[in-house]
Each structure stands twice: as structure tokens, then as C-alpha cells.
Amino acid sequence: MSEGAGTDSGYEVVSRWYSGLGGFFTAIAAAVLAFFVGGLVVVATGHDPFAAYKAIFAGTGLNWFFPWVQGDERFSAALDLQQTLIITTPLILTALAVAFAFRCGMFNIGGQGQYFVGLLTALYLGHVFVGMPRPLHVLICCVGAILGGMVWAGIAGFLKAAFGAHEVISTIMLNWIALWVGKYLVELGGWMQGSEPDVPRSYDVADSAKLWPIWGALQPLHAGIFIALFSLLVYHLLLNRTTLGYEVRAVGFNPEAARYGGINVSKNYILAMGIAGAFAGLGGALDILGWKFHQAINDYDVSAVGFVGIAVALLGRNKAVGILFAALLFGALQVGTSPRQLSGTDFPAELATNLSTMIQALIILFVGAELLIVYAWNARRKVGFGGTSPPRVKAQEL
Amino acid sequence: MPDSLALQLEGVTKRFGALVANDKIDLELRRGEIHALLGENGAGKSTLMNVLYGLHKPDEGRMLLDGEEVHIDSPSQAIGMGIGMVHQHFMLIPVMTVAENIVLAAEPTTGPFLDEGTAENRVRDLSERFGLAVRPDARVESISVGMQQRVEILKALYRGAEILILDEPTAVLTPQESSELFEIINSLKSEGKSIIFISHKLNEVLEIADRITVLRRGKTIDTVPREGATEDGLARLMVGRDVILRVDKTKAEPGDPVLSVEDLRVDDERGLECVRGLSFEVRAGEIVGIAGVDGNGQTELIDAITGLRRPRAGRIVVAGEDITRESPRDALDAGVGHIPEDRQVRGLVLDFSLAENIALHDYRQEPDSKYGWLFPKRLIARARELLKEFDVRGGGPATRASALSGGNQQKVIVAREVSRDPSVLVAAQPTRGLDVGAIEFVHRRLVEERDEGRAILLVSFELDEILSLSDRILVIYEGQIVAEYGPDVSEDEIGLTMLGGKKEATAA
Numbered sequence: 001m002s003e004g005a006g007t008d009s010g011y012e013v014v015s016r017w018y019s020g021l022g023g024f025f026t027a028i029a030a031a032v033l034a035f036f037v038g039g040l041v042v043v044a045t046g047h048d049p050f051a052a053y054k055a056i057f058a059g060t061g062l063n064w065f066f067p068w069v070q071g072d073e074r075f076s077a078a079l080d081l082q083q084t085l086i087i088t089t090p091l092i093l094t095a096l097a098v099a100f101a102f103r104c105g106m107f108n109i110g111g112q113g114q115y116f117v118g119l120l121t122a123l124y125l126g127h128v129f130v131g132m133p134r135p136l137h138v139l140i141c142c143v144g145a146i147l148g149g150m151v152w153a154g155i156a157g158f159l160k161a162a163f164g165a166h167e168v169i170s171t172i173m174l175n176w177i178a179l180w181v182g183k184y185l186v187e188l189g190g191w192m193q194g195s196e197p198d199v200p201r202s203y204d205v206a207d208s209a210k211l212w213p214i215w216g217a218l219q220p221l222h223a224g225i226f227i228a229l230f231s232l233l234v235y236h237l238l239l240n241r242t243t244l245g246y247e248v249r250a251v252g253f254n255p256e257a258a259r260y261g262g263i264n265v266s267k268n269y270i271l272a273m274g275i276a277g278a279f280a281g282l283g284g285a286l287d288i289l290g291w292k293f294h295q296a297i298n299d300y301d302v303s304a305v306g307f308v309g310i311a312v313a314l315l316g317r318n319k320a321v322g323i324l325f326a327a328l329l330f331g332a333l334q335v336g337t338s339p340r341q342l343s344g345t346d347f348p349a350e351l352a353t354n355l356s357t358m359i360q361a362l363i364i365l366f367v368g369a370e371l372l373i374v375y376a377w378n379a380r381r382k383v384g385f386g387g388t389s390p391p392r393v394k395a396q397e398l
Numbered sequence: 399m400p401d402s403l404a405l406q407l408e409g410v411t412k413r414f415g416a417l418v419a420n421d422k423i424d425l426e427l428r429r430g431e432i433h434a435l436l437g438e439n440g441a442g443k444s445t446l447m448n449v450l451y452g453l454h455k456p457d458e459g460r461m462l463l464d465g466e467e468v469h470i471d472s473p474s475q476a477i478g479m480g481i482g483m484v485h486q487h488f489m490l491i492p493v494m495t496v497a498e499n500i501v502l503a504a505e506p507t508t509g510p511f512l513d514e515g516t517a518e519n520r521v522r523d524l525s526e527r528f529g530l531a532v533r534p535d536a537r538v539e540s541i542s543v544g545m546q547q548r549v550e551i552l553k554a555l556y557r558g559a560e561i562l563i564l565d566e567p568t569a570v571l572t573p574q575e576s577s578e579l580f581e582i583i584n585s586l587k588s589e590g591k592s593i594i595f596i597s598h599k600l601n602e603v604l605e606i607a608d609r610i611t612v613l614r615r616g617k618t619i620d621t622v623p624r625e626g627a628t629e630d631g632l633a634r635l636m637v638g639r640d641v642i643l644r645v646d647k648t649k650a651e652p653g654d655p656v657l658s659v660e661d662l663r664v665d666d667e668r669g670l671e672c673v674r675g676l677s678f679e680v681r682a683g684e685i686v687g688i689a690g691v692d693g694n695g696q697t698e699l700i701d702a703i704t705g706l707r708r709p710r711a712g713r714i715v716v717a718g719e720d721i722t723r724e725s726p727r728d729a730l731d732a733g734v735g736h737i738p739e740d741r742q743v744r745g746l747v748l749d750f751s752l753a754e755n756i757a758l759h760d761y762r763q764e765p766d767s768k769y770g771w772l773f774p775k776r777l778i779a780r781a782r783e784l785l786k787e788f789d790v791r792g793g794g795p796a797t798r799a800s801a802l803s804g805g806n807q808q809k810v811i812v813a814r815e816v817s818r819d820p821s822v823l824v825a826a827q828p829t830r831g832l833d834v835g836a837i838e839f840v841h842r843r844l845v846e847e848r849d850e851g852r853a854i855l856l857v858s859f860e861l862d863e864i865l866s867l868s869d870r871i872l873v874i875y876e877g878q879i880v881a882e883y884g885p886d887v888s889e890d891e892i893g894l895t896m897l898g899g900k901k902e903a904t905a906a
Contacts, residue, residue, distance in 0.1 A: 241774070244770060250754075253749040257744050261759055
């Protein structure tokens with residue numbers, strides 16, 4: 001049987017195909033299916049789904065890549081694409097925060113809080129220093145945000161390692177603490193409130209701390225996108241090419257075997273959570289230094305990057321490349337369905353943002369369903385062969 | 399008609415893609431016969447039974463039940479024809495009672511409700527008739543594995559099984575439970591049931607079966623009566639070559655003590671003292687076997703030596719280094735190698751590739767890594783060498799560990815532990831669940847490592863294994879060493895001390 005085969009049995013090939021190309025395929029299928037169901041909803045509201053999706057697509061600015069889009073249309077496509085990429089930037093980082101913790105066997109729901117802590121740290125550092133050369137100032141802000149996110153998430157890791165407190169609970173609680181402390185800081189005379197005592201908004205970051213604009217004029221795309229792309233590379237290398245990543249993955253797959261192998265499991269929980277928080281914290285820094293420049297009280301309530309990051313990581317299957325495309329999809333969807341982009345003739349304006357939320361939710365649902373399918377597939381094979389256990393097809397790292 | 403045929407399989411072939419799992423298999427089951435199906439892991443035994451039970455559709459061949467050709471498309475059809483199966487992994491619902499589980503899918507009802515009383519009575523009748531003592535009102539989750547197996551058997555009988563398939567039934571049982579099971583099987587036979595007994599253990603097949611059919615690589619090799627069959631002969635049929643069941647070894651030439659354990663006391667998870675003042679030494683170049691019934695402190699002892707559990711008191715010294723309260727990594731660095739009891743939980747990260755698994759202890763050192771930077775190519779190169787040297791089949795360095803058979807997984811672990819050149823090798827149940835070919839490999843390798851001058855501590859519940867490998871035997875009972883024997887002690891004598899029957903140590 002499989003023992004007799006040389007190096008690669010047929011199953012091996014199948015399972016490799018599945019985790020490689022197949023994993024990619026199922027993610028695409030989940031997205032396509034979500035858009036299809038979303039289209040049915042558009043039909044139910046009495047609109048043409050093709051026209052609606054066309055308008056959404058145009059709203060994302062992705063049509064900028066088509067050479068035949070020219071003139072005014074090209075100009076507005078560029079504006080939209082800049083928006084899409086600005087939104088994509090922090091999503092990449094909050095998704096990495098979920099993914100990295102996940103590879104260590106933890107579910108980090110705290111991306112949102114870690115993002116806020118990073119954002120506020122960068123805001124503070126960006127405000128208090130003046131007259132500093134820009135590269136140095138940006139660097140200080142980013143490092144501060146990374147450390148801030150690291151400590152914030154590290155608390156959850158420490159609580160798990162020391163007391164066995166479940167990270168889902170502790171990160172959710174840390175989210176609320178970050179949210180309300182963050183709110184307090186920018187209103188009612190909080191330390192970070194701006195000069196007008198009646199306006200619940202923070203001071204601005206100094207010009208020397210602002211990230212370099214790289215494309216556009218109105219609200220230009222900033223250099224943070226490069227930092228986000230670089231973070232993807234760091235994530236991949238850290239996980240797959242370092243002893244630290246080896247330990248994190250070993251603990252994530254099988255803590256008992258990791259311990260037997262001489263790995264300190266508790267240390268890895270703290271470390272992996274800290275690194276996860278570092279990614280999210282950096283995401284906050286890029287937003288505040290890149291285009292927000294200050295934080296108002298209602299910015300807290302509309303922000304959901306930490307939570308969308310969970311969906312991005314899920315769809316991207318915790319892989320760097322997958323996260324890149326998933327973040328782009330979710331970023332584009334958010335921009336494309338904003339009421340500003342979608343006219344009432346294509347889709348009811350008051351429902352526009354709901355459509356994007358709905359499609360996001362459907363994608364998560366279908367990715368989740370795929371896990372079920374994989375489970376059923378395994379169950380089917382269990383009755384297959386005598387004593388040899390067939391290679392388990394796994395939902396990629398999930 | 400004691401000799402009439404209950405079941406006949408003719409030329410049954412089952413393919414999975416390019417793989418032929420069953421290749422023109424013939425099998426005859428007589429009425430009232432215990433027929434063993436013997437073969438290594440992956441020889442096609444379970445596939446064949448799944449074909450019979452309607453879980454797989456055969457590609458070729460005929461099945462005759464009481465002389466009439468039948469087609470079985472689903473387990474419910476198989477049950478309807480009087481075929482019952484007890485799977486290796488039980489299909490019981492833990493929160494339901496024994497009676498509820500047994501009558502499931504054929505419940506006696508009063509109106510829309512389950513008639514608990516009738517169900518329990520029927521189960522009681524059935525269990526008395528076949529001598530299978532169970533408590534009908536006990537919840538399945540609260541009864542032992544051996545009991546759960548009886549429930550599975552009763553479930554099949556309740557549904558009118560005339561032919562009963564038992565898929566490696568002893569794999570999950572203690573020796574005591576196994577012998578009880580054999581009594582049950584014999585009483586079923588005397589009631590006229592026909593039994594197919596799937597196994598890869600030679601001794602049990604010789605104990606229980608009337609006839610034995612051997613499968614190898616999906617083919618029927620031979621069917622032999624028990625009379626005249628020997629372990630060696632069956633092993634040859636199974637593996638296709640001569641297998642040395644006796645371990646060939648020269649007399650040990652022990653050197654200096656490498657592992658010494660002094661007055662060790664270790665608690666279990668509940669804080670109960672499980673190792674209670676235990677002392678012994680293992681010298682270089684000898685195999686010391688620890689014999690004992692499961693649960694007498696063996697696990698805690700191993701965990702303490704390997705750093706996985708912190709002892710309450712005592713001293714553990716490896717090659718002159720005190721590692722009593724050190725971490726698993728310190729124990730590894732001091733020269734302890736460990737073949738763990740549970741290879742899938744502890745020994746391997748199943749989702750890691752073989753190369754990554756082989757690096758599990760050494761990934762922090764050169765050449766695997768430098769300054770925290772890992773070199774996957776070097777991991778793969780080293781894995782490739784070791785997989786070849788240890789004859790691991792079924793995958794290469796990039797294959798996930800979960801894709802290998804149990805025997806090959808164990809070879810990977812042995813390769814990893816031995817290649818680190820440990821001064822002490824702790825082997826816990828090193829051959830559990832392996833087939834004869836793999837057992838032979840592991841045993842031979844342990845003796846070779848002994849001859850290389852390592853100190854080997856073997857912990858096993860299989861007395862045969864202890865007796866055939868050890869140069870010295872220590873008997874552990876309730877966390878203490880109660881006796882020491884030389885290699886030529888009789889099985890009976892050890893067996894008695896294992897149960898606490900004799901406490902004074904006999905000098906070797």
C-alpha cells in the first residue's frame with residue numbers, strides 16, 4: 001500500500017494540491033458565491049445586480065488598471081484606487097495580527113484594541129517631538145506603535161501563559177479598555193485633546209511625523225502601503241524561516257509535542273501574541289501618520305479594521321499572499337460600496353454600506369462552510385483503508 | 399451443518415484510483431467458525447471488511463451469503479442480511495445509556511416515545527444469553543473501553559447479526575479485558591455465530607481462531623487451520639520473508655552508570671504521589687526493562703526523567719549532570735533521548751513535514767539554524783539521509799507526518815532520537831500498535847544502540863518485549879521497584895511480582 005510507494009503516493013499529490021492550489025480555489029469560490037448571493041439581494045430590492053456590481057467595481061478604482069479607461073474616468077478611477085489602497089493598508093496589518101496568533105494556536109480577537117493602542121502611541125509621539133527630521137520621527141512613531149501593540153496583546157498572551165486565561169476573552173476585554181481609554185484621551189480635557197476644549201478630538205501629529213504622500217493630491221496614497229507590503233514579507237519569513245517561527249508553528253499545531261521537543265510553550269504564547277499585537281499596532285500608526293493625522297471621538301465608533309482583519313486572515317488562509325489579496329478585496333469592497341460611490345439608481349443608497357457588510361459576512365460564512373466540507377471529506381476517507389491512516393486533508397492551518 | 403459456508407467471497411477486487419487495496423481476494427467463512435484475518439497494517443483487511451459491510455462497492459468479484467449471491471450497497475443492508483460489525487473506533491453516543499445505544503435505530507416504542515423498560519429488558523436478556531455482562535442503564539461515557547466494546551457487540555447481536563466482524567478488537571483493551579473478550583467470542587461461537595476476527599497480532603490469532611487467512615499487499619496469501627500454525631510461519635506469510643521474532647543479541651557488556659535515579663518521588667496531575675521513592679541505575683551498554691501493569695507510576699517516572707514533569711523529591715543524574723529540576727530542553731541537552739509513549743500526541747507534530755519533525759530537538763543549533771535563521775534546505779537534506787538510513791517508507795522529507803503509517807511514524811521518531819547520539823535512551827512502549835515488520839526493526843535498532851554503548855531504559859506493558867530485550871528487569875508496582883531480575887527469569891515469576899505478589903528483591 002502506501003508503504004510500498006516510493007516517495008510520493010497519489011494521496012500525497014492530492015493533499016499537496018489541495019493545500020496549495022486547492023486552498024486558493026476554495027477561497028475564490030467562497031468569494032464568488034458571496035457575490036452571487038449578494039446579487040440576489042440586489043435583485044430583491046428591485047435593482048439590476050450587474051449594473052450594481054459594475055458601479056461598485058468602478059467605485060473601487062480598480063478599473064484604473066485597464067488601459068482603455070481614459071480621460072475624466074481615469075482621473076476619478078485614480079482617486080478611488082488611492083482610497084482603496086489607503087483602506088487596504090491597515091487591513092493587511094490587522095489581518096497579520098490575527099494570522100500570526102492563529103499559527104500559534106490562538107485566536108486574537110484583539111486586533112482592534114491593539115490597533116487603537118498603536119494609533120494613539122504614534123499620535124502621541126508624532127505630536128510631542130517637534131523639529132525632528134522626518135525619517136527619524138516616522139521611525140520613532142512606528143517603533144512606539146509596534147511596542148504599544150506588542151505590550152497590549154502581550155498582556156493577553158501573558159494571562160494565557162500564566163493563568164490559562166483564554167485569549168478570546170482577554171483580548172475582547174482589552175479591546176474595550178483600549179476603546180474607552182482612547183475615547184477619554186481625546187475629550188473632556190483628556191491628555192490628548194486638541195486646543196479647543198469643546199471639540200472631542202485629539203491634537204494633530206506634527207508635519208515631520210507624517211508619512212510621505214506617494215500618489216495623488218486630494219487625499220493621497222501614503223508610503224504606508226509599502227510598509228504594509230514589507231510586513232507581509234516579514235510575516236512570511238518570520239514564520240517559515242526562523243527558529244522563532246518554527247517554535248510558534250510547533251506550538252500552534254501541537255503544544256504537547258512542542259513541549260516534548262524542548263520548546264517553552266508559555267514563552268511562545270506571550271511572544272506570538274506580542275508579535276501579533278506589533279502588527280496591529282503598526283497598522284494604527286500607518287493610519288494616523290498616513291492620512292488621519294488626528295483622532296476624533298467618532299473615529300473610534302466607525303473603525304472596524306481589527307474585526308475586518310479577522311475576515312481577511314480567514315479568507316487569506318493565514319498566508320502572506322492570501323492576506324494581500326483578501327485585504328485588497330475587502331478594502332475595495334468597502335470603498336466601492338460607500339454611498340458616495342454607489343448612486344441610488346444602482347442600489348438604494350441607504351443600503352449601500354450594508355451590502356458590503358453582507359458580502360463580507362457571506363464570505364466568512366462560506367469559508368467556514370468549506371471547513372465543514374473538508375471535514376466531511378476526511379470522514380469519507382476514514383472508512384477507506386485498513387490500518388494505514390490516509391493523509392488528512394486539512395483546512396489550511398485552520 | 400457445522401461445516402456449511404456462512405459466507406463466501408470470490409475474487410473481490412477494490413481499487414482506489416491506481417491503488418489496488420484488495421486484489422482478487424477469496425475468503426470462506428464456515429458457520430460457527432472463528433476466522434482470523436491476519437495482515438500487516440495496510441494489507442487490505444479493513445478495506446475488505448468495509449466492502450462486506452456495504453461501505454465500499456467492490457470493483458470485481460462476488461459475495462455469497464448462505465450460498466446465494468448478494469449485493470450489499472449500504473451498512474443497513476448488511477445489517478438486514480445478518481452481518482454485524484464492531485469497528486476499531488466505537489460508534490456509540492457517549493451521553494446515552496447502554497440500552498439506548500443498543501436499541502438505536504430499532505427502538506421499542508410506546509406511541510412516539512422510547513419504551514425504556516422494554517429496551518432495558520431486551521438488552522438484559524441478550525446480555526445474559528451471551529454472557530456479556532453490562533449494565534443497561536449506565537451511561538456509555540461512564541463505562542470502560544472494554545465495556546463499550548461489549549455494547550458494540552450487543553448492538554450487532556440485537557440487530558440480528560449471524561456474522562460478526564471484529565476489527566482489531568484487542569487494540570484498545572488491556573490484557574485482562576482481552577482475555578474476557580476471548581471468552582465472549584467463544585461463547586458466541588457456541589451459539590452458532592460466525593466470527594471474522596481482524597488482527598495483526600500473531601499470538602492472539604493463534605489463541606482464538608479456528609482458521610487463519612493471511613493477506614499481504616491486498617492479496618490472499620493463504621488460509622491455514624490453527625492446528626500446526628506457528629508464529630514464525632504466520633509472520634513469514636504476513637511479511638513475505640523470514641522475520642526474526644526472537645531478538646538476537648549478545649550478552650551485555652555494561653560500562654559506567656549513565657542514568658541514576660535516587661529516591662525519586664513524583665506526583666501526578668491530581669497531586670497524588672505516583673512514584674514513591676524509587677532508585678535505580680542504568681549503565682552504558684545495557685538495556686534495563688521496567689515491567690509493570692499500566693498505571694503504576696511508569697508515565698510519571700518517564701516524564702520526570704525527560705523533564706516534562708517536576709519531581710517532588712529525589713535526584714536524577716544523567717552522565718554526571720543533575721537534571722532533577724531542569725526543563726525538557728535541559729534534559730535533551732544533557733543527553734536524554736526519548737521515544738515517547740504516544741507518538742501521535744507527543745512524538746510528532748503531525749502537521750509538520752518529516753523534515754521539520756526530525757529537526758524538533760535540534761532546530762536551534764547549527765547546521766539547522768544560525769542566529770535564529772532557519773535553513774529549510776539543510777533540514778530537508780538531513781531528513782533525506784535519515785529517512786533512507788532508517789528505511790522510512792511512504793513519504794519524503796516534505797511529506798506531512800500524518801500521512802505515514804504508524805510503523806513509519808515510529809521509525810521517524812527513532813531516527814530523530816538516535817541520530818542525536820544520546821547517552822540515555824528512554825523508550826516507552828516503543829512498539830505499541832506496530833506490525834511485526836516494524837517491531838522487528840525497532841527491537842533490532844534498540845539492541846544496536848545498546849551495543850553502541852548507550853544506556854537504554856525500556857518501559858513496556860508487554861512482558862514479551864521486556865523479556866526479549868532487557869539485560870536487567872526491574873518490576874515497578876505502586877510507584878516502587880519491588881524486584882530485580884536477570885534476563886532469564888520466567889514470565890510467571892515476573893507476572894506475580896507485577897501484581898504485587900512478592901516484594902523482596904531477588905538478585906540477578
